[in-house]
Amino acid sequence: MKILVTVKEVAAVDDEFEIDGLAIDDRYVTADLNEWDEYAVEEAVQIKEAHDDVEVVTVTIGPSETDETIRQALAKGADRAIRVWDDALADAGLLDPETKAEVLAAVAAEEDPDLVLTGVQSADDGFGATGVTLADKLDMEWGAVVNDLDLDLEAGVASVHRELEGGVEELTDIEIPAVLTIQTGINDPRYASLRGIRQAQSKELAEYSLVDVGLDAAEIESPLEQTSLYEPETEGEATVFEGSPEETAAELAELLAEKGVTS
């Protein structure tokens, strides 16, 4: 059995930052493994540990600078990694879910996985749509926002819980092969061990261009164009207490007492 996990490097932005054109100035940005993907990797590795003959392969769209992030996934137990990038992708501007799914589908077509796990969304652009788009392109079944997964490989069914709004979960059986988008909290992602980190250095990280995966630049032309980036105007009218922690705490205590909040 093969599990393909999509892994994205995302930008975490400092509390204070400056915008440079259509992006946050590099000085205020830290690269990290997308939080949702971290749970997807962990879920794949746990399935591998629970069953025989499972291979976990990660796939990433991104430049060579993302290799360090990909190695994090390898250090946590993925077997090998694929990264797709070239000048056409670098020049493509906004990579919308359809464009990303097109590239990922080309890799998946080659890898022929039984299960694809993606994060529900990415922490930076947050479209939340790449996984389901990918499933539809692959003509696979899917499940979005999965926070519990029980695989019955013999029956070919993934029994999942989908986390709906308002503290309600939907219990659904999904035929595999399938793409599942994984919600945080589904498991407890492990820290990479020193041994894992050492091993990750020698694991395969294959680099492909669009042509390598059978696509050309015209197929990744996004119809979406980002035209501005700005800090939203704050609508806040909060009364902010000023002073030392003791002073602000005293003001707050007085307020709470006025509101009748005391034991």
Next chain:
Amino acid sequence: MSVLAIAEHRRGELRPVSLEQLAAGRALADELGGELHTAVIGGDVEAFGSDLNREGVDIVHTVDIGEEFNHDVYTQAVTQLATELNPTVLLMPNSVNGLDYAPAVANRLGRPLVTDVVDIDAEDGLTATRELYGSKTETTIDVHAEQAAVTIRPAEWPTIEADGDATIEAFDATIDESAVKSTVKGFEEVGGGDIDITDADVLVSVGRGIEEEENLDIIHDLAEALDATVSGSRPLIDNGWLEKDRQVGQSGKVVTPDVYIAIGISGAVQHVAGMKGSDTIVAINTDPNAPIFDIADYGIQDDLFEVVPALIEQFQ
């Protein structure tokens, strides 16, 4: 040049986003000079259909298939309806279920999809506003296509309350059962503890800023001093530091206490969705730009590890 908005319902009730879409859809339809259509799929379509007959809606389409949401059925039905009506803009909710079928529909229709939209206009081509980097920035997206699919963020538009005079039409979708490869078995309420945070008058709510599980002690001490109940944002629940039924937010509980004290909570939109109806909101956070201060009534922009102990002392 029409707009089609797909309603959402769960367990016999229309969800509010169904009516918010009508406000977004009517504004778009006015800009496009066209009709606003809305559609409901499955459940008691007759009752839902008449409930969706609100001011500004031209036609309500009812698709009488199944009871609850199933993404395979929805994907087929919405794709067929959108193919038939050929709307300029297809609106769907940016809800958990919306995101479970909208991308597949957009893919089948060959339309670009813009998700989690907080504002949209069609005056000079379609331009959507989205948030990036967890609400820290906003961005505008121009859609270079004649037709698009869009999911709108719940609670960003008002609901349309006034009755309308729409035509209600039944739409016969043909569902290929062999392509239905998922079966909804039921629903489960999230449980865990024995406290109902929706009953609390005062909530001391804690977020990622608490850093370590053992630091929660000061939060519990504060709650005890205030005779309050402890709740939390998603990361605390994901980490297993608080029971699932103490989660406030879109995927947790919606709470409306007299006083909500948000400690070390940045105020991500998913969290705010669960607590913005609180009577008085107090935020304690080191980051003065944290979105929580946008909805707070009172704030302390300082280190919670200094403020909270000082506050406990005030009550002892």
